Amino acid sequence: MRWEEVREQFPNEWVVCETLQSHSEGGFCFIEEVMVIDRFEDSRVAMKRYYELHQDKPLREYGFFHTSRETLQLREKWAGVRGPR
Template sequence: MRWEEVREQFPDEWVVCEALASRSEDGYWYIDEVAVIDRFDDSKIAMKRYYELHREKPNREYGFFHTSREHLQLREKWSGVRGPR
């Protein structure tokens, strides 16, 4: 699912996602396609769910984001859970 679709389907919510398609450009990590795993009103609960998933499958690229975010663009240095490609 593209981020624009996630924002339309889950307005003003926290979503826990798995990155399905992403790319690196100019020091940023862009997430082009996600699978929504869960949604929450509370960021603390979303973060807890993210950590649960990350512990279960640390090699997968999970994240939690608020749908008020226009783009899924992160500085590469903050996406340290990513391994070599």
């Protein structure tokens, strides 16, 4: 489901989603397609559900977002590995 469709179906709600399609550009991840797993009015409950899903299947890409966001654009974080000193 595209983000625009999610926003129409679940206005002014928190949604927990699995990322199905995304791309990276300029240090940002642009999420293009998601599967909505749950929806909530309370961000704390949405975050708890996100952590449950992530703990159960850590290799899947989950997120929780408020549908007031116009786009799903996230800053990418890279963990560095230090070599020998």
